[in-house]
Amino acid sequence: AYLMEAADDICYALIDLEDGIEMGFITYDEAIDILNIVFDFDRIPPLHSSCKGNELLGRQIAIARGKAMNILIEGVVDTFVKQKDALLHGNFIYDDLIDACGGRIKECVTLAKDTAKHKIFNDPRKIQIEVGSHATIDILLDAFITAAYNLIVCKDGEDLTVGVASPLENRHGKLLAMMGGHQPQPDWSLHHAYMHILDFISGITDRQAVNITKQIDAMKCR
Numbered sequence: 234a235y236l237m238e239a240a241d242d243i244c245y246a247l248i249d250l251e252d253g254i255e256m257g258f259i260t261y262d263e264a265i266d267i268l269n270i271v272f273d274f275d276r277i278p279p280l281h282s283s284c285k286g287n288e289l290l291g292r293q294i295a296i297a298r299g300k301a302m303n304i305l306i307e308g309v310v311d312t313f314v315k316q317k318d319a320l321l322h323g324n325f326i327y328d329d330l331i332d333a334c335g336g337r338i339k340e341c342v343t344l345a346k347d348t349a350k351h352k353i354f355n356d357p358r359k360i361q362i363e364v365g366s367h368a369t370i371d372i373l374l375d376a377f378i379t380a381a382y383n384l385i386v387c388k389d390g391e392d393l394t395v396g397v398a399s400p401l402e403n404r405h406g407k408l409l410a411m412m413g414g415h416q417p418q419p420d421w422s423l424h425h426a427y428m429h430i431l432d433f434i435s436g437i438t439d440r441q442a443v444n445i446t447k448q449i450d451a452m453k454c455r
Contacts, residue, residue: 235320239309239330246345247298247305252438253353254294261290267348268294270341272301301341308338369446373434376449380405381417381426404452411445 250267253259265274277293277300312334319325327333331342383405409416412433417426437445 235330236309236313239313240306242329242331242342242346243302243305243309246342246349247302248438249349249353250345251291251294251298252440253349254291255438255440256353256356256358258353258356259348261294263348264294265297267341267345268297268301270344271304271337272297276300305338305342308334369442370434372446372449373442374430376408377412377430377434378427380408381430382423384409384417384419385421385423385426407452408449411448 247268250259250264254261254264268274274293274297277296309330312330313320316325316327316330316333325333331339412429415429415433417429434442
């Protein structure tokens with residue numbers, strides 16, 4: 234329970250920073266300052282030259298967020314191991330594992346949560362998008378998993394759902410293309426493809442989830 238609580242705090246605190254940037258609640262510099270507490274933003278390798286401006290910063294922040302999450306989670310796990318006996322015997326003196334970590338880990342998570350609380354959560358636009366995003370999860374899972382199934386199971390090139398020659402040329406193929414370099418391939422197992430889909434969906438922001446759902450609806454109308 235302690236580990237789950239800490240993981241939840243870390244993931245939501247950092248993901249909300251990206252939502253805040255997309256909606257204009259916080260600046261790129263504010264997010265970078267928070268992530269820099271545990272991960273040096275300058276260590277991000279150069280990206281493709283086609284990425285410029287806000288797109289480049291957005292991708293860099295997504296990379297830094299992933300690196301920061303990894304550092305934070307590893308720190309929490311180490312602290313959990315060190316505090317195992319205290320937890321088992323009811324002698325744990327901290328509020329939670331984040332508090333027990335102290336140092337940069339506590340500073341980063343606390344600042345991220347405070348920033349989200351004061352600048353993001355209470356805005357009506359954020360609340361509206363978050364409520365809407367919950368309703369989109371089923372739509373996203375159904376659409377992406379169906380697309381992967383058609384791609385992998387219909388190996389003869391015939392999409393049984395829409396009856397066209399190649400699944401990569403229909404809306405399922407276009408949908409999977411949204412995953413970029415992580416999109417499933419025809420020679421993958423369903424399990425491998427589904428794991429990539431879950432990873433992709435869990436990694437997008439609320440706003441991105443809503444936007445992709447709108448694109449799915451638009452594809453259905455064509």
